[in-house]
Amino acid sequence: MVETITLQEALGFSAVALLLGLITARFRPELRRAQLVTMFIIVLGLGALALLSRFQFIPTHLAIAVIPREICLLIVALGNFRIYITFLVNVLLARRAVPRILGEVAIAVSLAVFALVRLDAVGVNLTSIIATTTVAGAAIAFAMQSTLGNLMGGISLQLDNTYRIGDWIEVDRLTGEVVSIRWRYTALATVTNVTIVIPNAELMKSKVTLLGRRGDERVPWRRRIEFGIGYEWTPGQVLAVASAALERVEIPLVAAKPMAHCVCAGFDSSAIKYVVYYWLTDLKAYLETDSRVRVHVYAALGRAGMEIPISRSDLYLHSARTMAATMGVSEQRSRVALLRSLELFAPLTDDETHALATQLTPTPFAPSDIATKQGEPSDSLYILARGEVAIFRDGEHPKQGRKLLAKLAAPAFFGEMGLLTGQARTATIIAESEALCYRLDKRGFEAIIQARPELAEAMSRTVAARQAANDATLASLSAEARAQATGTRAGELVRKIRQFFGLD
Numbered sequence: 001m002v003e004t005i006t007l008q009e010a011l012g013f014s015a016v017a018l019l020l021g022l023i024t025a026r027f028r029p030e031l032r033r034a035q036l037v038t039m040f041i042i043v044l045g046l047g048a049l050a051l052l053s054r055f056q057f058i059p060t061h062l063a064i065a066v067i068p069r070e071i072c073l074l075i076v077a078l079g080n081f082r083i084y085i086t087f088l089v090n091v092l093l094a095r096r097a098v099p100r101i102l103g104e105v106a107i108a109v110s111l112a113v114f115a116l117v118r119l120d121a122v123g124v125n126l127t128s129i130i131a132t133t134t135v136a137g138a139a140i141a142f143a144m145q146s147t148l149g150n151l152m153g154g155i156s157l158q159l160d161n162t163y164r165i166g167d168w169i170e171v172d173r174l175t176g177e178v179v180s181i182r183w184r185y186t187a188l189a190t191v192t193n194v195t196i197v198i199p200n201a202e203l204m205k206s207k208v209t210l211l212g213r214r215g216d217e218r219v220p221w222r223r224r225i226e227f228g229i230g231y232e233w234t235p236g237q238v239l240a241v242a243s244a245a246l247e248r249v250e251i252p253l254v255a256a257k258p259m260a261h262c263v264c265a266g267f268d269s270s271a272i273k274y275v276v277y278y279w280l281t282d283l284k285a286y287l288e289t290d291s292r293v294r295v296h297v298y299a300a301l302g303r304a305g306m307e308i309p310i311s312r313s314d315l316y317l318h319s320a321r322t323m324a325a326t327m328g329v330s331e332q333r334s335r336v337a338l339l340r341s342l343e344l345f346a347p348l349t350d351d352e353t354h355a356l357a358t359q360l361t362p363t364p365f366a367p368s369d370i371a372t373k374q375g376e377p378s379d380s381l382y383i384l385a386r387g388e389v390a391i392f393r394d395g396e397h398p399k400q401g402r403k404l405l406a407k408l409a410a411p412a413f414f415g416e417m418g419l420l421t422g423q424a425r426t427a428t429i430i431a432e433s434e435a436l437c438y439r440l441d442k443r444g445f446e447a448i449i450q451a452r453p454e455l456a457e458a459m460s461r462t463v464a465a466r467q468a469a470n471d472a473t474l475a476s477l478s479a480e481a482r483a484q485a486t487g488t489r490a491g492e493l494v495r496k497i498r499q500f501f502g503l504d
Contacts, residue, residue: 007053010076014042017083024087031090035083042079048072066122073118074111081110100181163210168221168283170209171198177284191287212283220255220279223286225293228271229301230309235264235272238306242276245300246293248370253289255279260293271309299366303439335360335438338385341411347458352448359444365389365431371414374428378418380441384410387435392428402428410435416463419445420456421496446501453503460493 021039025032049072089103163169167178169188176188176196186203188196212221229238242262254260260278267273276297280289301308335357339345348356363382365371371382374394388409392402405427408414417423419440449455467489498504 007049010046010049010073013080014046014076017042017080020087021083024083024091028090028094031086035086038079038082042076042083045072045076045079049076070118070122074115077114078107078111081107081114085110104183162208167213168211170211171203171206174198175211175286191284220258220281221283221286223278223280223290223293225276225278225290225297226265226273227276227294227297227301228268228273228308229306230271233306235274237304238262238272238274238301239264241300241304241306242274242297245296245369246276246278248373249296249366249368251278251289251292251296251368253280253282253285254293255281262297295366296369299364299369303363303365305361332357334385338383338411338438342383342413344413344416344459344462346462347455348448352452356440356445356448360438360440361444363437363439365435365437367431367433369431369435371429371431371435371437372418372425372427374425376425377422378415378425379422380439381413381415381419382429383438383440384408384412384414385436385438386410388432389414389429389435390432392430394428407432416466420459420463420500421493422500423496442501449497449501450503453498456497456501456503457490457494460490460497464490464493 018039021035025035049069052069052072085103085106089098089100163178163181165178165181168175169178171188174188174190174196176190178186179189179195180187183200185197185199188198190196212218239262246260246262250256251260255278258279260276262274262276265273265275276293278289278293280286282289298308332354336353339348339353339357345353345356360383363371365387371389372378374392388407390407391405391414393405394402414429415425418425419442422442
């Protein structure tokens with residue numbers, strides 16, 4: 001009778017467990033495999049119980065008959081407890097984010113209580129077992145201090161919610177995403193696809209830095225980029241260049257607020273040290289985003305003529321600035337060829353072209369860098385030697401955004417009205433790729449045009465023709481009317497150029 005009642009009870013509890021297992025597998029696909037395996041174990045245990053009940057050729061009061069039955073019951077109970085508690089934690093209490101380890105502890109406690117109940121049911125003296133277990137447990141605990149420390153550490157870490165699955169933490173200079181918190185260890189996945197297993201006892205003793213989260217709120221991670229600039233430039237100049245570059249560009253995964261900024265961090269024997277701080281929105285991409293920020297800062301420093309100093313332990317025959325001032329023959333030839341390829345400079349003589357080539361200042365741009373901003377005052381022109389830029393017109397209202405007007409590929413020039421007349425920028429020009437430009441400002445061109453004022457008329461015709469080609473209103477006119485309008489515009493440009501350079 002005892003066996004029959006036990007089998008009937010096991011069948012009843014297991015039927016409910018199988019139903020809950022199917023529900024859990026339906027709503028939590030990531031647990032489906034584990035649920036199916038547990039359900040299969042329950043069915044096997046029930047089958048074994050049924051066979052033992054059906055073919056009883058051994059007296060039930062003998063231990064050899066009791067032990068197999070109790071083992072089967074224990075297996076069925078384990079499966080039932082796993083499904084019940086998994087359903088409770090992962091379905092009913094899913095929104096509360098119950099720590100996984102609590103469910104595992106609940107399963108272990110439930111199984112231990114069930115085992116004690118079954119031992120008592122078959123007539124085992126529990127008092128002697130508890131006494132023996134206490135002594136043995138003390139000995140085992142002493143021998144397994146490290147393992148128990150990891151176990152208690154895992155329980156503590158999950159119960160106080162120090163960090164969660166998906167959080168990024170830093171431990172002893174190791175940075176990674178928490179992918180698993182187990183009884184014995186915590187696993188971190190790094191950006192190099194390496195999984196680091198750290199014992200929980202070590203984590204309890206170490207300083208753990210939680211990145212990108214403050215309480216339940218996700219926050220950007222502040223990153224730092226270090227660089228050094230020589231003493232030829234004051235900190236104020238460097239900070240202005242770096243800060244302006246960070247404000248003018250939109251770098252993917254860099255938070256708009258707080259805004260990236262640059263600070264002076266210290267001084268050493270060969271350079272002033274600076275640090276760029278920015279806030280990262282996607283912690284997985286910190287290496288790539290660090291690289292993008294470095295590229296933009298380096299390009300901005302290059303445009304301003306600021307050089308990152310070379311280690312002073314090396315010996316050079318010339319200083320870095322002298323080497324930059326002494327342009328190589330090949331560089332001079334390439335600049336002259338670039339100037340001759342542009343219609344704007346066609347009126348120049350060979351001597352004027354060579355002289356102008358020495359006045360060009362290299363100004364590299366990284367992708368998304370803003371070369372000119374609509375409305376900014378200007379007195380310079382840019383010559384595009386390599387790469388591509390896009391020309392945008394800002395809307396009258398901030399909400400209208402920017403409208404793409406055209407794209408320029410090297411060789412080309414832009415900003416000519418700033419150089420020739422001092423007119424404020426009429427468009428925003430953004431680098432589409434790595435772009436090398438040469439900047440020609442009023443001071444570099446002034447000597448040439450003052451020596452030959454007739455250049456104003458020749459260059460004004462080129463600029464007026466270019467404007468006419470881009471003017472939709474003039475495009476609708478006849479060829480004769482368009483030529484007349486272009487001539488009128490060229491005359492106005494000549495007057496402005498002569499006034500700007502003081503040629504009158």
